[in-house]
Amino acid sequence: MADHAHVETLALREQFDTAAQQKDASTLGMWIFLITEIMFFGGMFMVYTVYRSAYPDVFAIASSTLNVYIGAANTVVLLCSSLTMVLAVRAAQLGQKKAIVTFIVLTLILGFVFLGVKAYEWNEKFQEHHIPGLSFHLEEVAPGLQGQAQLFFSLYFAMTGLHALHMVIGAGIMFVLIRHAMQGRYNAEYYTPVDVGGLYWHFVDIIWIFLFPLLYLIDRHLKG
Amino acid sequence: MTGHHHIDSVKTYVFVFLALIFATVATTAVAFVDLGRFSVVVALAIAVCKMLLVALFFMHVRHSTALTKLVLIGALLWLAILILVTLSDFASRGWIGTLGR
Numbered sequence: 001m002a003d004h005a006h007v008e009t010l011a012l013r014e015q016f017d018t019a020a021q022q023k024d025a026s027t028l029g030m031w032i033f034l035i036t037e038i039m040f041f042g043g044m045f046m047v048y049t050v051y052r053s054a055y056p057d058v059f060a061i062a063s064s065t066l067n068v069y070i071g072a073a074n075t076v077v078l079l080c081s082s083l084t085m086v087l088a089v090r091a092a093q094l095g096q097k098k099a100i101v102t103f104i105v106l107t108l109i110l111g112f113v114f115l116g117v118k119a120y121e122w123n124e125k126f127q128e129h130h131i132p133g134l135s136f137h138l139e140e141v142a143p144g145l146q147g148q149a150q151l152f153f154s155l156y157f158a159m160t161g162l163h164a165l166h167m168v169i170g171a172g173i174m175f176v177l178i179r180h181a182m183q184g185r186y187n188a189e190y191y192t193p194v195d196v197g198g199l200y201w202h203f204v205d206i207i208w209i210f211l212f213p214l215l216y217l218i219d220r221h222l223k224g
Numbered sequence: 225m226t227g228h229h230h231i232d233s234v235k236t237y238v239f240v241f242l243a244l245i246f247a248t249v250a251t252t253a254v255a256f257v258d259l260g261r262f263s264v265v266v267a268l269a270i271a272v273c274k275m276l277l278v279a280l281f282f283m284h285v286r287h288s289t290a291l292t293k294l295v296l297i298g299a300l301l302w303l304a305i306l307i308l309v310t311l312s313d314f315a316s317r318g319w320i321g322t323l324g325r
Contacts, residue, residue: 032295
C-alpha cells in the first residue's frame with residue numbers, strides 16, 4: 001500500500017478496503033440502530049396490548065372516539081412521503097443532483113403535513129377534555145371507569161407523541177440532507193447519508209403502519 | 225460486493241406505493257365490518273404485509289447483504305420473544321388462581 005498516495009474520499013475512508021465495504025458497514029450500522037428502535041417501540045406496543053386485553057370494553061369505547069378518516073388520510077400522507085423519499089434515493093443512485101433536492105423537499109413538506117394533521121387531532125383532544133389529568137372526562141364511559149379511559153389516552157399520547165418526535169427528528173435529518181445535496185455533496189458514487197436517512201424515514205413510516213390500526217381501527221366495528 | 229448496482233425502476237416503486245394505498249383503504253373499510261375477534265387478526269395481517277412491502281422495496285432489504293438480512297431476522301426473533309413470553313405470562317395468570325392475582 002505504500003507505493004501510492006492514498007487519497008481519502010467521502011466514498012472511501014481510510015479504514016475501509018473498498019467503497020462497497022464502507023457502504024455495507026454504514027447500512028448495517030443504521031439497521032442495528034433501527035433494531036434498537038424496534039425494541040423500544042415494541043415495548044410500548046406490548047404495554048398497549050396488555051392493558052387493552054385487561055380493559056377491553058373501555059379501550060374499545062375510548063378508541064372509537066378517534067377520527068378514523070383523519071387517521072387514514074394521515075397514513076396516506078406518510079406513504080406518499082415514503083415514495084418521494086425512495087425516489088430521492090433513486091435520484092442519488094443515478095447521480096441526478098437536482099432531483100435529490102426536489103424529492104427530499106417534497107418528503108419534508110409531506111412530513112410537516114402529517115405533523116400538522118397530528119397537531120389538529122391533539123388540539124381536538126384538548127378541547128374535548130380527553131387529555132389525561134385533572135380535567136379528564138370521557139362522556140361515553142361511567143364515572144368509575146374514567147381511570148381506564150385515561151390509561152387509553154395516556155398510551156395514545158405516549159405512542160403518537162413518540163412517533164411525532166421521531167418525525168421531527170426525521171425532518172431535521174431532511175434539512176441537513178437538503179443542505180448537503182444543494183452543495184453537491186452527493187453523487188452516484190457517494191450518497192450513503194441519503195440512503196441511511198431514507199431507512200430512518202421509512203422506519204418511522206412502519207411504526208405508523210402499526211399505530212394506525214391498533215389505535216384507530218380494531219374496535220371500530222363495535223360502534224357500528 | 226452485493227447489490228450496490230441494483231436500481232429499481234420508478235414503475236416498481238409506484239406499483240408498491242399503490243399497493244400500500246390499497247391496503248390502507250382496505251384495512252380502514254374492513255374495520256367497520258364485524259369480524260368479532262378476527263378484526264385484530266385481519267388488521268395486523270394487513271399491517272404486516274404493508275411493513276414487508278416498505279422494508280423489502282423502499283428500504284431495499286431485498287438487495288441487502290446476507291449479514292443485514294440475518295441481523296434483521298434476529299431482531300424479529302427478539303421482538304417475538306418480548307411479545308410471546310410477556311403475553312403467555314398475562315394470559316396464564318388466572319389459571320392457577322393463587323399468587324400474583
